[in-house]
Amino acid sequence: MAKTLYDKIWDDHLVHEADDGTCLLYIDRHLIHEVTSPQAFEGLRMAGRKVRAPGKTLAVVDHNVPTTDRSKGIDDPESKLQVDTLARNAAEFGVDYFDENDERQGIVHIIGPEQGFTLPGTTIVCGDSHTSTHGAFGALAHGIGTSEVEHVLATQTLIQKKAKNMRVTVNGELPDGVGAKDIILAIIGEIGTAGGTGHVIEFAGDAIRALSVEGRMTVCNMTIEGGARAGLIAPDEKTFAYLKDTPRAPKGADWDAAVAYWETLYSDDDATFDVEITLDAANLPPTVTWGTSPEDVIPISGSVPDPAGVEDAGRKQALERSLKYMGLAPGTKITDVPIDRVFIGSCTNGRIEDLRQVAEIAKGRQVAETVNAMVVPGSGLVKAQAEAEGIDKVLTEAGFDWREPGCSMCLAMNADKLEPEERCASTSNRNFEGRQGRGGRTHLVSPSMAAAAAIAGRFIDVRELD
Amino acid sequence: MDKFDKLTGVGAPLPMINIDTDMIIPKQFLKTIERTGLGKHLFDEMRFNQDGSEKEDFVLNKPAYRNAEILVAGENFGCGSSREHAPWALKDFGIRCVIATSFADIFYNNCFKNGILPIALPQEDVDKLMDDAERGANATITVDLEKQEISGPDGGTIKFDLDPFKRHCLLEGLDDIGLSLEKKDNIDTFEAKQADTKPWL
Numbered sequence: 001m002a003k004t005l006y007d008k009i010w011d012d013h014l015v016h017e018a019d020d021g022t023c024l025l026y027i028d029r030h031l032i033h034e035v036t037s038p039q040a041f042e043g044l045r046m047a048g049r050k051v052r053a054p055g056k057t058l059a060v061v062d063h064n065v066p067t068t069d070r071s072k073g074i075d076d077p078e079s080k081l082q083v084d085t086l087a088r089n090a091a092e093f094g095v096d097y098f099d100e101n102d103e104r105q106g107i108v109h110i111i112g113p114e115q116g117f118t119l120p121g122t123t124i125v126c127g128d129s130h131t132s133t134h135g136a137f138g139a140l141a142h143g144i145g146t147s148e149v150e151h152v153l154a155t156q157t158l159i160q161k162k163a164k165n166m167r168v169t170v171n172g173e174l175p176d177g178v179g180a181k182d183i184i185l186a187i188i189g190e191i192g193t194a195g196g197t198g199h200v201i202e203f204a205g206d207a208i209r210a211l212s213v214e215g216r217m218t219v220c221n222m223t224i225e226g227g228a229r230a231g232l233i234a235p236d237e238k239t240f241a242y243l244k245d246t247p248r249a250p251k252g253a254d255w256d257a258a259v260a261y262w263e264t265l266y267s268d269d270d271a272t273f274d275v276e277i278t279l280d281a282a283n284l285p286p287t288v289t290w291g292t293s294p295e296d297v298i299p300i301s302g303s304v305p306d307p308a309g310v311e312d313a314g315r316k317q318a319l320e321r322s323l324k325y326m327g328l329a330p331g332t333k334i335t336d337v338p339i340d341r342v343f344i345g346s347c348t349n350g351r352i353e354d355l356r357q358v359a360e361i362a363k364g365r366q367v368a369e370t371v372n373a374m375v376v377p378g379s380g381l382v383k384a385q386a387e388a389e390g391i392d393k394v395l396t397e398a399g400f401d402w403r404e405p406g407c408s409m410c411l412a413m414n415a416d417k418l419e420p421e422e423r424c425a426s427t428s429n430r431n432f433e434g435r436q437g438r439g440g441r442t443h444l445v446s447p448s449m450a451a452a453a454a455i456a457g458r459f460i461d462v463r464e465l466d
Numbered sequence: 467m468d469k470f471d472k473l474t475g476v477g478a479p480l481p482m483i484n485i486d487t488d489m490i491i492p493k494q495f496l497k498t499i500e501r502t503g504l505g506k507h508l509f510d511e512m513r514f515n516q517d518g519s520e521k522e523d524f525v526l527n528k529p530a531y532r533n534a535e536i537l538v539a540g541e542n543f544g545c546g547s548s549r550e551h552a553p554w555a556l557k558d559f560g561i562r563c564v565i566a567t568s569f570a571d572i573f574y575n576n577c578f579k580n581g582i583l584p585i586a587l588p589q590e591d592v593d594k595l596m597d598d599a600e601r602g603a604n605a606t607i608t609v610d611l612e613k614q615e616i617s618g619p620d621g622g623t624i625k626f627d628l629d630p631f632k633r634h635c636l637l638e639g640l641d642d643i644g645l646s647l648e649k650k651d652n653i654d655t656f657e658a659k660q661a662d663t664k665p666w667l
């Protein structure tokens with residue numbers, strides 16, 4: 001029978017299926033960070049259980065770490081306790097761990113691929129919703145809660161029911177200045193934040209194939225913002241080239257055998273999807289979110305919507321609440337909106353390619369005087385690579401603040417946060433109320449649009465920057 | 467895990483769509499290494515002013531709803547992060563059941579691991595329960611998991627659907643991990659086969 005890519009990976013990891021369709025799925029790779037794991041290890045300890053396969057688990061600190069020099073330790077006592085707890089748990093249960101001063105440290109969804117821990121055709125979980133990122137490699141990857149983290153640690157499996165298949169096809173060629181982030185924002189705008197609920201989304205079409213592996217990660221990263229737990233892109237030559245020679249990728253004959261298997265990972269021609277959506281890349285504009293849900297997207301040429309014309313009472317109320325929170329009047333042109341802060345980083349856009357795009361815009365230009373712009377590389381390796389290419393110089397000369405790697409102001413658990421009513425152009429993935437700091441106002445954009453906004457002091461079409 | 471069988475309590479109306487996990491429990495409270503103690507921060511930014519005083523108009527601050535055990539809300543409840551701190555905070559506050567037209571997937575699953583029953587119902591049923599909830603302490607709602615039935619203060623009942631396995635685990639308060647460990651032989655067999663066919667893993 002014809003199968004989708006999701007069907008293939010699923011079938012390949014089925015340990016047990018009960019009569020009612022409840023399945024036990026084998027988990028090949030488990031990533032762990034400090035925020036969602038302490039209670040899971042504590043649960044194991046209380047039940048006298050061990051980690052079944054410590055070698056299939058990799059731990060890193062990212063959410064809590066300061067992005068300033070941390071060689072002398074972490075000041076905030078609560079953050080320090082969480083970080084120390086992970087170090088202790090990793091040592092006690094025999095799990096590999098990258099601490100805050102390890103060059104390989106970084107955002108969990110950036111280091112997995114970098115290390116070759118993320119591989120096509122595997123099942124990957126992490127107590128973090130943006131685990132969907134790893135789907136860019138053709139891995140079935142999704143976020144889980146802490147109780148499930150404990151379950152995976154103890155059993156290397158997860159209790160699951162199979163999701164439905166959805167395919168989003170993006171055909172055609174992207175216009176200049178439009179990238180992966182604009183694609184995924186447009187998709188979320190199209191399907192809504194609950195549009196993918198209960199589905200695994202496969203992204204296909206020549207515009208997706210044309211993306212770099214980094215760009216594909218950006219797309220899969222935000223699948224969760226469209227409600228789907230996992231996104232998938234069939235692996236190809238670009239995927240293999242990205243992984244080759246990474247520290248944990250297979251070597252020698254194993255590599256050849258792995259590639260031979262990975263080449264079978266695609267949806268069969270006659271496979272059927274429960275839902276199909278098609279978009280034309282040629283029509284996609286640089287996109288900005290105006291509100292407090294990732295589905296609140298408008299093109300850079302657009303204006304903030306007016307709730308007056310909205311019929312659905314729930315929507316209308318949500319719109320009004322968003323406008324009030326964001327401090328925006330209906331009908332305001334988005335290019336007339338000035339900004340205070342810029343955040344470039346996160347597991348959506350904290351990779352080397354993203355920083356190169358920012359540097360390209362920043363080169364020979366200056367950040368507006370009214371703007372504070374920070375750049376936070378996604379990992380120590382990204383930071384080192386950027387510094388080797390001189391990107392840090394270009395950025396600091398242009399007035400950007402160059403920081404140590406971590407999640408930083410994507411969720412503001414460390415000291416990097418917005419003040420109430422500060423407005424930020426951010427390359428991260430969530431614009432919820434308070435996400436980047438209580439009362440802070442987040443607009444999601446691509447890295448080049450964030451860089452352009454930093455320079456103009458307001459939102460601007462990156463193609464119109466002088 | 468805590469059992470859930472039948473609950474009679476006050477339902478608090480929260481007629482908003484897309485209530486995300488950052489609203490339920492903002493990140494500054496995720497630095498804990500415990501599962502308990504988060505109730506006082508539930509809905510922090512909606513419930514409290516910057517100086518820590520209560521916002522009078524927020525539903526859970528109103529006298530009639532301080533002891534609410536049920537939340538009635540709009541679509542896509544719990545969207546956003548995977549943080550289990552969201553159900554931990556709800557539970558610590560005393561909420562044992564959330565009723566909405568739809569839920570985000572990870573949040574929905576997380577509820578069951580913590581003895582909280584999330585119930586998805588069609589809009590018209592949620593509207594009806596929202597009206598009931600507006601009447602506060604004078605109108606308690608009863609949720610019967612065994613019968614998969616909600617009864618409102620006026621005697622009418624609403625049936626709800628639930629995955630039989632999830633229902634069973636909640637009714638019995640079963641430990642998932644224990645259940646899965648009973649399949650140890652299946653896991654061993656799987657691993658042996660995988661070591662053979664995919665030695666690179």
Ligand code: SF4
Pocket residue numbers: 062063107108109128130346347348406407410411428429
């Ligand atoms: S960068 Fe942001 S979205 Fe990504 S893992 Fe960190 S906090 Fe989560």
